[in-house]
Structure formats: structure tokens, C-alpha cells
Amino acid sequence: MAGIESGHNLLNEGTTPLTSGVSIRGLSKSFGSVEAVSGVNLDIPQGEFFSMLGPSGSGKTTVLRMIAGFEAASAGSIFLNGQDVTDQAPFDREVNTVFQDYALFPHMSIQENVEFGLRAKKISKEERAAKATEAIEQVKLGHLSDRLPHQLSGGQRQRIALARALVLRPKLLLLDEPLGALDKQLREEMQVELKTIQRESKITFIFVTHDQEEAMRMSDRIAVFNAGKIEQVGTPEEVYERPATSFVAGFLGSSNIIDANSASGLIGMQEMVNIRPERIKLVASSETLGSDEQGVQATIKDTAFLGANTLFILDVNGITMIATRVNEELPGETKGFVVGDRVLAKWKKSHVTSIPK
Amino acid sequence: MTSLLEKTKSTMPISSYLHLHPKVRLRALLALPMTWLVGVYIISLFLLLITAFWFIDPFTSRVRPGFTLENFVSIFTVPAYLSTSIRTLLIALGVTALCIVLAIPLGIYMAKIARPWVRNLLAVLITLPLWAGYLVKLLAMRLTFTENGFINWLLDPIGISGPGFGIPVVVLTLTYLWFPYMALPVFTAIRQIPNNLFDASADLGQKAWPTIFRVVLPLITPAIIAGSVFTFSLSLGDYLAARFVGGSTQMIGSIIAANINLNPPVAAAFSMVPIAFVVMYLLVARRTGSLERM
Known part of the structure; x- marks a missing residue:
């Protein structure tokens, strides 16, 4: 498993690309004078579920399109299994894509859509039909193979788009916000299903999304994109618990980012720090702190009942912080704080993470 | 004494009339195009078709109504x-x-x-x-x-x-x-x-x-x-x-x-x-x- 080890270390341009998996070196893309992607380096070992997470316009989809071959790179290289494919056309790359709006051919039946990619390979008509049928069965839509795409629901189209790509047995599957158009329940079902397919098929998935929860739920590792650059690459735990930048801290989950000036006044640390709201406990202002704890006196400015959690907006000497409490009891069973209360907001010292930049 | 329920008189009687009578409105809308379509378009094509079954009188060289598939x-x-x-x-x-x-x-x-x-x-x-x-x-x-x-x-x-x-x-x-x-x-x-x-x-x-x-x-x-x-x-x-x-x-x-x-x-x-x-x-x-x- 040399591939996986090097995957964590090889993030610098000029190092050897992975022999099994995807490597990206110094990849840039400009549209006119706008630089959409600048100097991206990545190593994704074969078999990984890798997410590219970021707000819209952060360059994640452009990177995906360059890996697929739809966009030419302005600079840099893309390697698939150690081979430079930067200048290859999409039809020459053993990469398949599930498109955001599925891109099913509207004039072809489901069966024809799934057979489409097999046509380019020199295999017999019978084998083609058998493989397509099997792929459609795999996504549990065997009874719909004669239908046209517009006769299917969004979730069904999504599955067919997946079957159409998987039937070609690619080494690498690119997914461009494939679940974006589905409603919440269907999306969660598909997340489980995608993860299962990925684990069983051992295909590398590169999954583009702007939904941090989705990325955390499914991925082995996540690359967080911002303004055309990667801010951080790591496992969901790493990017959540040890965000490299304030952008990452803010983009994944809720956070209380305190700049160096305020931090020195509040907790005596001379650097930018983050305290996750769920790690902050609210107690009566008269309570004392344990030796491993820190705390500040705060006034509750607002509260919101969110079902599983209750959200508290705190005023700490003019700085706004948020704290969440898991609602383990029914409302009314515990003494709740109300707006205007003075409280002690406290947390373990080890829960304060410093943010390098 | 005027009732409060009395209907207000419209300031645009023709528009109000058309509004209340959808069939009249429809006829008014289609009158012109239908006259053209039926009166000029269809009739001329129909006359052309009819003429195709007429023939030329060999003696007078004039078109004579009748029926021939010739x-x-x-x-x-x-x-x-x-x-x-x-x-x-x-x-x-x-x-x-x-x-x-x-x-x-x-x-x-x-x-x-x-x-x-x-x-x-x-x-x-x-x-x-x-x-x-x-x-x-x-x-x-x-x-x-x-x-x-x-x-x-x-x-x-x-x-x-x-x-x-x-x-x-x-x-x-x-x-x-x-x-x-x-x-x-x-x-x-x-x-x-x-x-x-x-x-x-x-x-x-x-x-x-x-x-x-x-x-x-x-x-x-x-x-x-x-x-x-x-x-x-x-x-x-x-x-x-x-x-x-x-x-x-x-x-x-x-x-x-x-x-x-x-x-x-x-x-x-x-x-x-x-x-x-x-x-x-x-x-x-x-x-x-x-x-x-x-």
C-alpha cells in the first residue's frame, strides 16, 4: 500500500506521480483574465472516495472537468496511473463522469443510454445488451429499461447516469454534484448507495460537492477549495478538528473563530483560534473552572430551538460567539437559560484549536 | 336613495361587453383571419383542384367544366x-x-x-x-x-x-x-x-x-x-x-x-x-x- 502512504505526503509539485491512482501537479486554468484554478497539487490513491468541497466558483468543478478532459489545462499536468493524460481527449481517458444534471441522451431509451459507451468498444451486440441490462439491474431499475429519460423521476435518472458510467468499469469515476437536484431523503439514500458501490467496486470516486455534510459523510479524504486553490486536504476528522485556515474552519460546520488580538484578551493565546460551538458548555456564572478548562463570562443575546440542538448566541465583551447544546431532555425538564442571563461559557483547553492562517 | 350594492357603471362599455360575452369576443378575434383563410386560401386551392378535372374543348379551345381524369x-x-x-x-x-x-x-x-x-x-x-x-x-x-x-x-x-x-x-x-x-x-x-x-x-x-x-x-x-x-x-x-x-x-x-x-x-x-x-x-x-x- 505504498500508494496510500505517499498519498498523504506527496503534495508538492515535482514529486513522482502515483503509479496507481490520480496525481495532479501544478494544475491551473484561466478563462480570459480570470484564473479559475491556480496551482493545484493532489494525489488520490486508487480506491479512495475523495471529495472536492468548496463554495460555487471555487474551482472544484473546473478541476473535475480538466481530469475528465472537457477543459484543457492552462498549466500543469494530470496523471492517471502514472501516465500523463493532460493532452488526451476525453474519449481516450479511462475516466467516466456522472454529470450534475445527468446528461442522459433524451432521444434514447434507458437501455440505449447505458449501451452508448459500450458501442465505442468493439464488443458484440449481445454482450453489449447483456452488460447494459446487468448495470440497469444493479441500480434496481430493470423494469424501466424501455422508457425514455424524461419519463423517469430525478432519482431514477440519477441512478441511470450512474449505471451508464459504471457499465464501462472505469478506474476512476468523477461525480459532479450528482445529488444536488434530489430532495433530502432521496439524497441521503443515494449517499449510502454510492458509498456502498464505491466500497464494493474499489473504483476511485472523485466527488464534487458544496455540501460539507455530504462530503464528511461519504469521503475518505476531502480537499477544501477556495478561490481556485486547495486550502486543505485531509480526512473528515482532520479538516474538521484541525482546520488549516480560517476558511476551512468556517466552511466545515459552525465555528467561533477568534482573531489573535481578541484571543489574547480572552484566553491569553497570541494566535487565531477556533472553538467549535458544540464544545462550549454554558453553566451558572458563579461556577468555577476545572484545571483543564477555560471560560469566559457571557450574556445570552438570543436562543433558538433547532430540534436536536438548542443554539445560544452569546455576547462576550462585545464579541459574538455561538454555543450549541444537545437536547438530551425534553424542553422544560432542565433549567434552560433565557435571553439576558449571565452565564459562564466554558470549554476544555484541549478543545481550542489554533488556526495557522 | 342609491343602494350601496348597485353595480358600478363601466367607463369602457365595449370592453366590458366583450368581457362578459366570451363567444362574441372569440368571433371578433377570428373574423378577419377566417375570412382570409376560407375566402381566399381554401377556395382558390379548391378551385384549382376542380379545374384539374375540366377539359379543353377541342373546337373552341376554351375550358369546359366537366369531369375527366385525362x-x-x-x-x-x-x-x-x-x-x-x-x-x-x-x-x-x-x-x-x-x-x-x-x-x-x-x-x-x-x-x-x-x-x-x-x-x-x-x-x-x-x-x-x-x-x-x-x-x-x-x-x-x-x-x-x-x-x-x-x-x-x-x-x-x-x-x-x-x-x-x-x-x-x-x-x-x-x-x-x-x-x-x-x-x-x-x-x-x-x-x-x-x-x-x-x-x-x-x-x-x-x-x-x-x-x-x-x-x-x-x-x-x-x-x-x-x-x-x-x-x-x-x-x-x-x-x-x-x-x-x-x-x-x-x-x-x-x-x-x-x-x-x-x-x-x-x-x-x-x-x-x-x-x-x-x-x-x-x-x-x-x-x-x-x-x-x-
């Missing part, structure tokens, strides 16, 4: 008539095919590749011939292909001469005349194909040709049929192209024109031929199933 039979029995019908059909099919072959690559370029200003420029250039009169365009083609014209001047140094006035130049001229009717719907249809279908096709391993044949062509078939109804039927009905750039070429229109005074029933019967061809063409198009997906 005029229709002559289309099939007079060798010159039959060959002219077939020639016209082939010319119209040739024009249509040429228009399709030119329109698809141009449409792909305009819709998917060209920058906006190039696209607009091309759209203007394509429709430019529509701005000029019909005869102007015929004259232009005549000057281009005439014996001492541009094409021969161009080809002379390499020792060959262009096609003289004849069927090929008729096909080129009719293509020139009717190309906008094909190019515009094809361009519009290609523009409506989402870009990601091209990406998907390439992603699934298909190169440019299979993508055009399996993805683009089926999706623009309705537009091609719409365009070809124009190129095909306008070519079938044309006779001035044959007259000015066709040399001795005769088309159905030439026969109709020749008989229009001499033998109106034959001209009327011949007028049914292009209509029959277009109807057959549409039936064939319908069989392919592409009209359902329009």
Missing part, C-alpha cells in the same frame, strides 16, 4: 411529363440534401464554438440572401456561372470549365435560394442541445463522427424536417431557376407555366404533383417517428 393520366403517360416530374423530384431532394449537409456543420460551429460576435455575423450572412429579391439572386448566380463568368474564369487556368447552365447549377441556385430556411432551424435546434450531452458522449468514448450521428442528428431531426419542408416544396414549385440557369432543363413549374394560358386544366393537374410529393414526404417522415418527438 389531365392526371397525361402526367404518367406523356413521357416528357413523367420524366420532368421525376427530374423535379430528384432536383428537390438534391437541394434538400445539400442544404442539410451544409447546415449541420455550420450549425454546430455557430451554436457551440463561435464567439458571440462571429455567431451574430454568420446569422446575418445566412439571412442576407432573404433581403435581396428573388430575381436578383437568380441574376447573381447566372452571372457567376455564365460562359464568360466568374467560375469559368477561375477554373480556366487549370484547364477545366465549370458546369454550364443545367441541372447542377439549378441545384446550386435553389440551394442558394432556400438555404436560410434550413440553416436557421438547424442552428436553433443545435443550440438547444445541452453542452453536457457533447461532454457525455466524449466521456463515454465516442469521437466526433459518432457523436454527430448518434446524438446531434437524432435530436435535430425535427428541425431538419421543418427546414426540408421549405427547401423541398419551394424547389418543387420553382421554375424560374430552371429557366434562367437551367439551360434546357425543364421542371414541373416550367410545364405549369407553359400551360397556364394554353391548357389551364393540365396546369392545374400538374400543380397537384408537388403537393402529392410533399404529402408523401411527410408520410415518410412520420413513419420514422421523428415527428412525434417534435
Whole structure:
């Protein structure tokens, strides 16, 4: 498993690309004078579920399109299994894509859509039909193979788009916000299903999304994109618990980012720090702190009942912080704080993470 | 004392009346177009059909009402008539095919590749011939292909001469005349194909040709049929192209024109031929199933 080890270390341009998996070196893309992607380096070992997470316009989809071959790179290289494919056309790359709006051919039946990619390979008509049928069965839509795409629901189209790509047995599957158009329940079902397919098929998935929860739920590792650059690459735990930048801290989950000036006044640390709201406990202002704890006196400015959690907006000497409490009891069973209360907001010292930049 | 419930009088009595009487409104809306459609359009076509069954009195040379199939039979029995019908059909099919072959690559370029200003420029250039009169365009083609014209001047140094006035130049001229009717719907249809279908096709391993044949062509078939109804039927009905750039070429229109005074029933019967061809063409198009997906 040399591939996986090097995957964590090889993030610098000029190092050897992975022999099994995807490597990206110094990849840039400009549209006119706008630089959409600048100097991206990545190593994704074969078999990984890798997410590219970021707000819209952060360059994640452009990177995906360059890996697929739809966009030419302005600079840099893309390697698939150690081979430079930067200048290859999409039809020459053993990469398949599930498109955001599925891109099913509207004039072809489901069966024809799934057979489409097999046509380019020199295999017999019978084998083609058998493989397509099997792929459609795999996504549990065997009874719909004669239908046209517009006769299917969004979730069904999504599955067919997946079957159409998987039937070609690619080494690498690119997914461009494939679940974006589905409603919440269907999306969660598909997340489980995608993860299962990925684990069983051992295909590398590169999954583009702007939904941090989705990325955390499914991925082995996540690359967080911002303004055309990667801010951080790591496992969901790493990017959540040890965000490299304030952008990452803010983009994944809720956070209380305190700049160096305020931090020195509040907790005596001379650097930018983050305290996750769920790690902050609210107690009566008269309570004392344990030796491993820190705390500040705060006034509750607002509260919101969110079902599983209750959200508290705190005023700490003019700085706004948020704290969440898991609602383990029914409302009314515990003494709740109300707006205007003075409280002690406290947390373990080890829960304060410093943010390098 | 006035009741508070009394209806307010409208300040626009006609509009209010029409608002309250939808049937009157509908009749008012359709009065003009229906008069035109029935009174001029349908009746004239109907009279044409009737005339085709009349005949010429051999003694007075005047049209006499009656019923004879003679005029229709002559289309099939007079060798010159039959060959002219077939020639016209082939010319119209040739024009249509040429228009399709030119329109698809141009449409792909305009819709998917060209920058906006190039696209607009091309759209203007394509429709430019529509701005000029019909005869102007015929004259232009005549000057281009005439014996001492541009094409021969161009080809002379390499020792060959262009096609003289004849069927090929008729096909080129009719293509020139009717190309906008094909190019515009094809361009519009290609523009409506989402870009990601091209990406998907390439992603699934298909190169440019299979993508055009399996993805683009089926999706623009309705537009091609719409365009070809124009190129095909306008070519079938044309006779001035044959007259000015066709040399001795005769088309159905030439026969109709020749008989229009001499033998109106034959001209009327011949007028049914292009209509029959277009109807057959549409039936064939319908069989392919592409009209359902329009």
C-alpha cells in the first residue's frame, strides 16, 4: 500500500506521480483574465472516495472537468496511473463522469443510454445488451429499461447516469454534484448507495460537492477549495478538528473563530483560534473552572430551538460567539437559560484549536 | 336613495361587453383571419383542384367544366411529363440534401464554438440572401456561372470549365435560394442541445463522427424536417431557376407555366404533383417517428 502512504505526503509539485491512482501537479486554468484554478497539487490513491468541497466558483468543478478532459489545462499536468493524460481527449481517458444534471441522451431509451459507451468498444451486440441490462439491474431499475429519460423521476435518472458510467468499469469515476437536484431523503439514500458501490467496486470516486455534510459523510479524504486553490486536504476528522485556515474552519460546520488580538484578551493565546460551538458548555456564572478548562463570562443575546440542538448566541465583551447544546431532555425538564442571563461559557483547553492562517 | 350594492357603471362599455360575452369576443378575434383563410386560401386551392378535372374543348379551345381524369393520366403517360416530374423530384431532394449537409456543420460551429460576435455575423450572412429579391439572386448566380463568368474564369487556368447552365447549377441556385430556411432551424435546434450531452458522449468514448450521428442528428431531426419542408416544396414549385440557369432543363413549374394560358386544366393537374410529393414526404417522415418527438 505504498500508494496510500505517499498519498498523504506527496503534495508538492515535482514529486513522482502515483503509479496507481490520480496525481495532479501544478494544475491551473484561466478563462480570459480570470484564473479559475491556480496551482493545484493532489494525489488520490486508487480506491479512495475523495471529495472536492468548496463554495460555487471555487474551482472544484473546473478541476473535475480538466481530469475528465472537457477543459484543457492552462498549466500543469494530470496523471492517471502514472501516465500523463493532460493532452488526451476525453474519449481516450479511462475516466467516466456522472454529470450534475445527468446528461442522459433524451432521444434514447434507458437501455440505449447505458449501451452508448459500450458501442465505442468493439464488443458484440449481445454482450453489449447483456452488460447494459446487468448495470440497469444493479441500480434496481430493470423494469424501466424501455422508457425514455424524461419519463423517469430525478432519482431514477440519477441512478441511470450512474449505471451508464459504471457499465464501462472505469478506474476512476468523477461525480459532479450528482445529488444536488434530489430532495433530502432521496439524497441521503443515494449517499449510502454510492458509498456502498464505491466500497464494493474499489473504483476511485472523485466527488464534487458544496455540501460539507455530504462530503464528511461519504469521503475518505476531502480537499477544501477556495478561490481556485486547495486550502486543505485531509480526512473528515482532520479538516474538521484541525482546520488549516480560517476558511476551512468556517466552511466545515459552525465555528467561533477568534482573531489573535481578541484571543489574547480572552484566553491569553497570541494566535487565531477556533472553538467549535458544540464544545462550549454554558453553566451558572458563579461556577468555577476545572484545571483543564477555560471560560469566559457571557450574556445570552438570543436562543433558538433547532430540534436536536438548542443554539445560544452569546455576547462576550462585545464579541459574538455561538454555543450549541444537545437536547438530551425534553424542553422544560432542565433549567434552560433565557435571553439576558449571565452565564459562564466554558470549554476544555484541549478543545481550542489554533488556526495557522 | 342609491343602494350601496348597485353595480358600478363601466367607463369602457365595449370592453366590458366583450368581457362578459366570451363567444362574441372569440368571433371578433377570428373574423378577419377566417375570412382570409376560407375566402381566399381554401377556395382558390379548391378551385384549382376542380379545374384539374375540366377539359379543353377541342373546337373552341376554351375550358369546359366537366369531369375527366385525362389531365392526371397525361402526367404518367406523356413521357416528357413523367420524366420532368421525376427530374423535379430528384432536383428537390438534391437541394434538400445539400442544404442539410451544409447546415449541420455550420450549425454546430455557430451554436457551440463561435464567439458571440462571429455567431451574430454568420446569422446575418445566412439571412442576407432573404433581403435581396428573388430575381436578383437568380441574376447573381447566372452571372457567376455564365460562359464568360466568374467560375469559368477561375477554373480556366487549370484547364477545366465549370458546369454550364443545367441541372447542377439549378441545384446550386435553389440551394442558394432556400438555404436560410434550413440553416436557421438547424442552428436553433443545435443550440438547444445541452453542452453536457457533447461532454457525455466524449466521456463515454465516442469521437466526433459518432457523436454527430448518434446524438446531434437524432435530436435535430425535427428541425431538419421543418427546414426540408421549405427547401423541398419551394424547389418543387420553382421554375424560374430552371429557366434562367437551367439551360434546357425543364421542371414541373416550367410545364405549369407553359400551360397556364394554353391548357389551364393540365396546369392545374400538374400543380397537384408537388403537393402529392410533399404529402408523401411527410408520410415518410412520420413513419420514422421523428415527428412525434417534435
